[in-house]
Amino acid sequence: MTGLKAAVIGCGDVSTVHFEAIAKLDGADLAAVCDADPARLAAAVAAYGVPGFPDHLSLLDAVGPDVVHITTPHNKHASVAADCLGRGVNVIVEKPLAHTLREGSRLVEAAKASTAKIAVCFQNRYNATSQAMHALLSTGELGPVVGASATVFWHRDADYYRSRPWRGTWEGGGGGLMMNQAIHTVDLLQWLVGDVVSVSGNASTRFLGDTIEVEDTAEFVAVHANGARSAFYATLANAVNAPVTLDIVAEKATLSLRGDLTVTYADGRVDVVPERVVESGGRAYWGVSHELLISDFYSRLGESGPFWIDAEEGQKSLRTVKEIYRQSYPDAVDRVS
Template sequence: MFTAAVIGCGDVSSVHFGALAKMDNVELVAVCDTDPGRLKAAANAFNVAGYADRLEMLEAVRPDVVHICTPHHQHASVAVDCLDRGISVIVEKPLAHTLEEGRRVVEAAQRSTAKIAVCFQNRYNATAQAMRRLLDDGGLGQVLGASATVMWHRTAEYYQDRPWRGTWAEGGGGLMMNQAIHTVDLLQWLVGDVKKVEGRASTRALGGVIEVEDTAEFIAGHANGAQSVFYATLANATNAPVTLDIVTEKATLSLRGDLTVSYADGTVETIPERVVESGGRAYWGVSHELLIKDFYAKLGDPAPFWISPAEAEKSLRIVKDIYAQSYPDVPGLVG
């Protein structure tokens, strides 16, 4: 039996609590939050000890695993505190709010005996797994290029409810860090490591509400010679399905919820995405639970978890590279 604690009892913690409740081999033993109302609500809901101070909780409870669901600027410091105490970690994306803080987590993971996973749960989607298998099999030939879009909608109220989301200091960015980074991660994971990126981020719809971007685009050059194009915005009228198209020599893979594979010989194959209750908002996807279960199943393995800080650092670097090109006058932005 493993013991678990959750640090940060805001919105996204609901999927972690939901996943833990379904696992027979894990016991939730504590929660932690600096907001008294959220802390009391979570402690009462799950009948566990509640702590306002994370170090006090870590010393008192010594859980096997800590789930980090805090605002972005706290990810790194909480993760390092846990890893340096030999406590394993599941941390929400992004890895950290700056590259410097992300590197701290990478280094802490390298020196720790504990394990750490970063929640890029969309890699567990049935469609993403199918794309990975098809590309790895080699039967589709060389990857020529890809395109992706994230056409979503956010209001002023979304940011007013959690003001940290709209700031450089605490959010580390806007659209690209908080929404589109999942798709950036899939793009680089499926197509290949990104060696060069040229892009632009800007605020088109939420000026006066946020100081970060709500729209961005980029062109990426991959190590294998493929080129990707990417566009994302929060100015769409609704949360449209994420799109991801990968063109190879012998087929085109088109993700629109389900995956359609159109082969050069005219054959078309459809691979459906699984549909389950996510325990949270629909745009969080369906695979948090799968990632969390897999992490606990691999706690005894000597190898690092496959979605490691070093792996998550790749998408963080892409995003921060775009910020460096777009906001050269914002001090400390990419550090």
């Protein structure tokens, strides 16, 4: 990996961790930034000392980047990523894959037709705890998975949505809590337990109804391809951002994630896997592993085949979330399409 040019499209909040990761890469340099908001664009140009562009097409034409990081509002993910892939530019896109299933499918097809790679930022798969859980379950030494459960008890207030109004809308965000916060945990459930083959759930607005048009609370029960069942509950009405919980019950052990991972074996043994601690200018609830995902993606650019968290992989959690919306809002087809 030598002399690669990176660009960041969308200079809002989460772009912070992408800029940090690019700065730490060997053989890659930030070459340009892009944002439709003049103030954010000017701030990024001043902070990073690179050219700035008000739209992504002009950036692609002028700079010819090797990798583009897409950190825009959700409803721009698929269109910007498809334009990049169509020009053979590699893409790292923040979650979710897209704000609608139609756009997600469009991006899946664009990725198949491109010579470039795409990664979706489900960075929590790189957590030390997630990697340990996956390794233990993959060996088969714990026996079959019986079931799982997960919770996301977080807090968001009206100011969070007022500061970025797209977040609280179907058009801008494609949904609320499930698309913007809890989709990471949905992804971990399906990655660790198995693909979701059916789901029954509900999404509702219990706390922020005077501020947003999307949901702030949701629950579901899912059946996975191996027959295991998982139960899930998430809300933004909690007083604080509590640690995400994820419990997986296998025949010979129970894996319990509460920040660190505790593995309790049927024979009485207990192992603890601590999570890494990383200093970052990003928010704590973004996790500790953006840098690992981004570095891994760049290191694999010379390999054949897709990146392991590609568009098709990103579509899985999107499909589950949109099915919950379909069940919760049967008269609003545009919210699930």
